[in-house]
Amino acid sequence: MAINFDIEPRFISGTTGLRLQVNPDDFVDGTSWELLEAGGTGQINVSLARLYDVALGVAGGDLVEIWARNTDGAETLRARGVVTIPEPTLDLKEKCVLTAYGRMEDMNHVVLDKVIVHPADKDLSAFAAEIADDYAARRPGLVFVRDIQDTGVSLETLTLSNTTARAAMDQLQQQAGRNSVWGWDIDPVTNLDRFYLRPRVASVGHQWFVGDRVKVLSSPLDHTNIANGIKLQGGPAKYPQLVTNPSFEIPIVPNEASGNMLSDGGFEGNITWNYINGASRNNYDPSSGHNASAHSGQWYAILDNANEEIWQEVPVTPGVQYTASLFARRENGSLANVGSLIIEGRSSSGTVLETPQPLPIAPSSTAWSGGQGSTIFAGDALTTSVTFTNTSTTKARIRIKTTNGTGGKGLLIDDVVFAQAGALGQTGWMADDRSGSTFTSEFRSIDWACRGGSFDGIYGVRVDVAPTTAYDPVLEPIGGLDGGSNGNHFKPTPSQTLRCSAQVRMAPGLNSSAGNVRLEYTEWSGPGSETQKVRPSGTSIPNDGAWHYISMDVTAHGDAASATIGLSFGSAGVYDIDCISVRDSAAGDEFLRGANFEKYVVAEDTSLTGVSAAAALSFTTYGRRESVVSNPDIVTWNGDAKAWAGAYFTRNAVPLRRDRVELIHEHTQAPSPGEGTQVRVSGTAAADITDWPARAQYTWSKATLAVSLELSNERPTVAKLLRSRSGSSSGTGSGGASSIAAVGSGTGGGVTTPVPTPVASSTVSGTVKTTVDHVDPTVYEKTEMDAIIAALPSGGSGGGVGGTLYLYDHFS
CATH class of the missing domain: 2.40.30 (Elongation Factor Tu (Ef-tu); domain 3)
Known part of the structure; x- marks a missing residue:
């Protein structure tokens, strides 16, 4: 050429x-x-x-x-x-x-330390213009042209903390899901340096054919960093969560050093516990026949046979709620040894005055289970609550007793806790029955860290309530509804409109009828000065086992100094509670755990925008592949995160295709990053590789210009995953094939197997290109692949296609 x-x-x-x-x-x-x-x-x-x-x-x-x-x-x-x-x-x-x-390297020497804010949300181009202004201010002698185009992605805040101007532009590009390009090139009119931010071009701008200018074509797939589920950590939320621990993810677990009223709850000291009818304590000692490890420490209790028992007494106060928990396991997986946790209210003389419902202990395996985080209503429930109502009760006897057993392989117990309910719960939260001077046990039990009652995160709260008066029992922040600025109250902005909400359901399988709850908002202008109390009508919760979102909007008074939110119960039942939230109403119904934006997002989430069909299928195809991603500029879900996460998954939820193309004698076409580039194996679009260069390297040596395109910034859709066959066609034949059936008269090669019928052929720059109809539009048969290899042009007066040629078919 x-x-x-x-x-x-x-x-x-x-x-x-x-x-x-x-x-x-x-x-x-x-x-x-x-x-x-x-x-x-x-x-x-x-x-x-x-x-x-x-x-x-x-x-x-x-x-x-x-x-x-x-x-x-x-x-x-x-x-x-x-x-x-x-x-x-x-x-x-x-x-x-x-x-x-180029100038992008010089931008590494301009440091920005600022926060760019556009309250109404602006396209990324507005932020790029400010970065360009800052760079120009440091280079007063530099004259350059700007080509800053809208990207279609909006942003409110861009945080640049000790960030170079180049890194700031990279940050913007990532915010757009890498669906834009930025940089410096030459303005063709003025020949001045040109600073640009442009969206990727959707159409193909450059096209080459194998056998013409394509010297090397490779396209390996990289499965290393697939991510179809991310914990997205953003910056300070535009509308922060005002409630402390709103999704009950910070349980308070008492131990012997804090909160536990029992001595030696872990059986480490061989004191205070009474061992009856052969019950004992043991550590890991195979010689004794007991070879289990403790849940914590070295020691645990063993109850081998029926009616073996351990007990301990502690002082209690009538009307105070207590919670008990323990860990248990089988010593032998095939022997179903069971027992009970029995809590007796006794007088000072030892007379049993009251015995609340015993808690069954029926571990299902040799793994330790139980503790505060277990579900109290399950078959292996190991947490319960109790309130003594007899005013003569002064002490409680905590008894653990087997109801059956097989000698030598028994029920193992460890880490027993008995504590006031305030010492076993969730950070910032309390239960109040608001019954006045006459105590009634309206909260029959509370599981403060119920894994089976969670809507968001790991834990929810499961309560069994029996209101004497509707809406007396209430979950509320510690400090109550009458403490003003005390406790875990929040401070609304005066006249701020707040969206108060919660997720509630009737615990599956544990109810016979619907329930009823209501949100309660209380506000103070100062300590002891209540100025607003919002108590709407209750909301019926169907007994369908499904979560139900309840909400109300409240406008804070102009003198609001503190406020709190509670959830009260209007009828008896077992309820699961999660996500008690208060945010500015402008945030809508989206839930947020804290002051910073944080959300777990999966590629198959149908609420996302811009997710490719392939990314949505990633979990089905590859299983859950998770990652933690930080982007401090994301502060809202609808405004920022939806589009960002959609673009992220489209790129990262499928394997990365690292295409590379090397071209020779390239001048008239000058590919740039962001411009669609297509390499055609034949005239058929199904066999094309279409990509956008991440890097284009030009090399001029000995009167030859070579171009290497690294197309490594694209991930194909699952429906377009690479399929490859290899073949070779070598020689120095002259002329070219105009159809597959007659592949040339030189040494370019031919095929003898049946092949598809060509539908078109053309000659461009002396090179013959052939279009092929595929028999099967979803899979290339071996004969078809061979036919395409053979149909590649043999190069005019030059040579044929030499070496091994890899073909790639991408199907829509």
Whole structure:
């Protein structure tokens, strides 16, 4: 192929602005430059074959310009950079390699420490314009052109803390889900440096054919970093959560050092416990026949046979709620030894006055289970609550007793806790029955860390209530509804409209009728000065086992100083409670755990925007692949996170395809990052590789210009996953095939197996290209692949396609 252009590097003095003359044939040994999707013009290398310091005097800070010059005299400026490393190299002869970088490298020397805020949400282009302004202010002598286009992605806040201008632009690009490109190139009208932010072009702008200018084509798949579920950690939320511990994720677990009224609850000291009818304590000792490890520490209690028992007494106060828990396991997996936790209210003389319902202990395996986090209503429930109502009760006997057993392989017990309910619960929360001076046990039991009662996160709260008066029993922040600024109250903004909400359901399988609850908002202008109390009608909760979202909007008074939210119960039942929330009503119904935006998001979430069909199928195809992703600029779900997460999953929820294409004799088409690039294996679109370059590297040496395109920033859809076959067609034949049935008269090769019928053929630049109808639109048969290989042009007066050729079929 004839070469009708030349590449000429030119050097401009950084001090005088005058051109330093260079004769490429005399001085230049080779030239390379790159274009990047993040930054535009990157590294430029010019290899000089003579003493540069004598012939040119090029110094750091001088400019290098890469010009493409046609034989008719037309010139195009392709790249410009600032010389940073004039490096003499001693090889077979003394020569020099000059290294320069585009303006994106200079942006590394401009540091920004600011927060850019657009309260009404602005396109990313508005933020890019401010970054460009900051860069220009540090370079008063630089004149450049701007091409800042809308990306279709909006943002409210961009936090730049000790961030370089280049890193700030990279951050913007990531915010757009990498569906935009930014950088520096040359304005074709003025030949000035041009700063740009552009969306990716949806259409194909450049096209090459294998056998024509394509020298190398490869496309491996990388499954390393697939992510279809992410914990998205954002910045300070625009509308923060006002409630402390709203989804009950911070349980308070008493222990012997804090809260536990029992002595030696872990059986480590061999004190205070009474062992009856053969019950004992043991540590890991195979010689004794008991070879289990303790739940914590070294020791545990063993109840081998029926009616074995351990007990301990502690002082109690009538009307105070207590909670008990323990851990248990079988010693032998096949023996179903069971027992009970019995809590007796006794007088000072030891008379049993009251015995609440015993708690069954029936572990299902040799794994330790139970404790505060278990579900109290399950078959292996190991947590319960009790309130003594007899005013003569002064002490409680905590008894653990087997009801059956098989000698030698028994029921193992460890880490027993008996504590006041306030010492076993959730950070910031309490239960109140508001019954006045006459105590009634309206909360029959509370599981403060119920794994089976969670809507969000790990834990929810499961309560069994029996209101004497409707809406007396209430879950509320510690400090209650009458403590003003005390306790875990929050401070609303005066006149702020608040969305109060909760997730509630009737615990599945534990109810016979519907329930009823209501949200309660109380507000104070100061300690002891209640100014607003909102008590709406109750909401019926169907007994369908499904979660139900309840909410109300409240406007804070102008003198609001503190407020609190509670959830009260209007009818008896077992309820699961989670996500008690108060946020500004502008946040809508989305739930947030704290002051910073944080959400677990999965690719198959149908509320996301912009997720490819393939990303939505990622979990089905690859299983759950999770990651933690931080983006401090995400502060809302609807405004920021939906679009960002959609773009993230489209890129990351399927394997990364690392396409690479090398072209020769490329000048008339100049691919840039962000421009659609297509390599056609045949004339059929199903066999094409269409991508957007992440990096384009140009290399000029010995009158040949080669272009290497790294298309590594795209992930294909699952429906377009790579399928490949390999074949070869080599030789130096002349002429070309116009159809698959007649593949050429030279040594380009042919096929003898039946092949699809060609539907079109054409000649472009002396190269024959053939379009093939595929028999099966979903899978290439081996014969079809062979046919396409054979149909590749044999190259006019040149050679055939040599070596091994890899073909890729991407199906829609």
